[in-house]
Amino acid sequence: MIKAVLLGTGGMMPLKDRALSSLLVSWNGHSALIDCGEGTQVQIRGTGMSFKAIDLLLLTHYHADHVSGLPGLLLSVGNQGRTEPMIIAGPPGLERVVNGLRVIAPELPFPIELKTLSARDTDSLSLFGMTITSFPLQHGIPCLGYRLHLPRAGKFDPARARENGVPLPCWSVLQKQPETVYSGVRYTRDQVMGPPRRGLTIVYATDTRPVPAIAEMAEDADLLVAEAMYGDPEKGESAQQKGHMLMHEAAALARQARPRRLWLTHYSPAMPDPETWLEQTRAIFPATELGTDGLTADLAYIDESDAAPS
Amino acid sequence: MIKAVLLGTGGMMPLKDRALSSLLVSWNGHSALIDCGEGTQVQIRGTGMSFKAIDLLLLTHYHADHVSGLPGLLLSVGNQGRTEPMIIAGPPGLERVVNGLRVIAPELPFPIELKTLSARDTDSLSLFGMTITSFPLQHGIPCLGYRLHLPRAGKFDPARARENGVPLPCWSVLQKQPETVYSGVRYTRDQVMGPPRRGLTIVYATDTRPVPAIAEMAEDADLLVAEAMYGDPEKGESAQQKGHMLMHEAAALARQARPRRLWLTHYSPAMPDPETWLEQTRAIFPATELGTDGLTADLAYIDESDAAPS
Numbered sequence: 001m002i003k004a005v006l007l008g009t010g011g012m013m014p015l016k017d018r019a020l021s022s023l024l025v026s027w028n029g030h031s032a033l034i035d036c037g038e039g040t041q042v043q044i045r046g047t048g049m050s051f052k053a054i055d056l057l058l059l060t061h062y063h064a065d066h067v068s069g070l071p072g073l074l075l076s077v078g079n080q081g082r083t084e085p086m087i088i089a090g091p092p093g094l095e096r097v098v099n100g101l102r103v104i105a106p107e108l109p110f111p112i113e114l115k116t117l118s119a120r121d122t123d124s125l126s127l128f129g130m131t132i133t134s135f136p137l138q139h140g141i142p143c144l145g146y147r148l149h150l151p152r153a154g155k156f157d158p159a160r161a162r163e164n165g166v167p168l169p170c171w172s173v174l175q176k177q178p179e180t181v182y183s184g185v186r187y188t189r190d191q192v193m194g195p196p197r198r199g200l201t202i203v204y205a206t207d208t209r210p211v212p213a214i215a216e217m218a219e220d221a222d223l224l225v226a227e228a229m230y231g232d233p234e235k236g237e238s239a240q241q242k243g244h245m246l247m248h249e250a251a252a253l254a255r256q257a258r259p260r261r262l263w264l265t266h267y268s269p270a271m272p273d274p275e276t277w278l279e280q281t282r283a284i285f286p287a288t289e290l291g292t293d294g295l296t297a298d299l300a301y302i303d304e305s306d307a308a309p310s
Numbered sequence: 311m312i313k314a315v316l317l318g319t320g321g322m323m324p325l326k327d328r329a330l331s332s333l334l335v336s337w338n339g340h341s342a343l344i345d346c347g348e349g350t351q352v353q354i355r356g357t358g359m360s361f362k363a364i365d366l367l368l369l370t371h372y373h374a375d376h377v378s379g380l381p382g383l384l385l386s387v388g389n390q391g392r393t394e395p396m397i398i399a400g401p402p403g404l405e406r407v408v409n410g411l412r413v414i415a416p417e418l419p420f421p422i423e424l425k426t427l428s429a430r431d432t433d434s435l436s437l438f439g440m441t442i443t444s445f446p447l448q449h450g451i452p453c454l455g456y457r458l459h460l461p462r463a464g465k466f467d468p469a470r471a472r473e474n475g476v477p478l479p480c481w482s483v484l485q486k487q488p489e490t491v492y493s494g495v496r497y498t499r500d501q502v503m504g505p506p507r508r509g510l511t512i513v514y515a516t517d518t519r520p521v522p523a524i525a526e527m528a529e530d531a532d533l534l535v536a537e538a539m540y541g542d543p544e545k546g547e548s549a550q551q552k553g554h555m556l557m558h559e560a561a562a563l564a565r566q567a568r569p570r571r572l573w574l575t576h577y578s579p580a581m582p583d584p585e586t587w588l589e590q591t592r593a594i595f596p597a598t599e600l601g602t603d604g605l606t607a608d609l610a611y612i613d614e615s616d617a618a619p620s
Contacts, residue, residue, distance in 0.1 A: 103410030
């Protein structure tokens, strides 16, 4: 299961009632935060979730509204007593940006590992069972989208175990560990398990023009979080100039990709009422939801009841 | 007249309902901001006051909760179209800190002038009629208090003008400009004006132990804004170790200095209810007010009605 909390939904500048866009994703006691603008730490505090559990910070790009909260976040994580390394990943320029901002957070009780991701191709990270794929967006400066995928192992398959001649006492052992030895013979997990089942996938894409990669990455995802800087279709030219996306463009990508849910975010401060445009966006993609600060999803594996027999 | 707005009252970390400590001071269309933690720009937006008018940023020290909002502030000032220089002043280390944080705000439509102030002695700046004096505090790292003084010219004095033989047609001219020439003779303002009158003074002192300089600077001030990290007198040891001040210590300084008002600020996140300690603080200094986010004072010259005859 994955818990996803949309911590903020604003673009450009933090407002009193609309924090800057970022997403906190948690699974199995671990967390990844995508972007960290000014005020993100306040939003995290509001969820009651742990700072200490933030293993990974994924930065989309280095405009201030996506990264200015970094020093405060690091200090808050440190205050909660983290000692394990934290990984910070982002497009090229990462080291310069993190080192610059750390001028006011030089001493931390945990090490930081920087992972610079490609600005031109997909790139990937694997962490605590989560596979993270970054992909280039189109925003004027290097900017990355992220696909977070939690794979799910296959179901235990007794017919397969029998076919492979795995002795009965090894069956339950191999559901818990990758291999075992019995009467001097080595048996492996893949000899008793069926093919991997559908996992859980979240895709996050701001700030960007609507590029095909977003639809490709979000295909059959459980949740697509996408930028919707403006609702008004007449803002097309402005969006194009500034490298942003309109609500109807995000919905059109979702219509192609067919994620189970679409959350819109990163609203312009000049758009106080995104609801104005919701109906016509849902006409394009019915499962569209307007992101609001604190919007939460508990994503569960489909058919959670089909657990393997023990 | 000076308008002073306490933008936030928290120390260490921003909370949902308690922004980080900072003070916005405005006079004659100009503004000075003291400290700029994460979220300060949101608080400024809440006052409806101008970002563009911020001529001066005074930094007390470089702990993150006092300066982390700098990049966002600079961008917001730029968004409002400022082109005049902004002065940023603070203790030694200023250039390193500002340059570090500007990694995410490299391009601004206005120049920045840095003024590094002494960490050991008083230092001063004069800007748009305001005299600013910095003075060293005691906080473990270099930390400055600030005294902002708006002087007030003397009243027009006809007896003095006559004594100095200033011709009648020069009287009103010299109330508006420093000098004039009449029948080939040069006359100056000081020949027609009485001695300077009481101006307006604000003193700001966080984060610090209660040092005598605070009481000296705040003598007869209109407003003293002072740190009150904890109310509980039993927190004395912790305050001493961390270089902070208790509510009763701030009140004792005020009892010496006799400012017209005392605002307490920079509360610990571990002190949700400063009211608990108000009564016993007022027993020491009756004009104590608990700072709250947005607390505002319009400080007027005493006896505003005694304007010079024109």
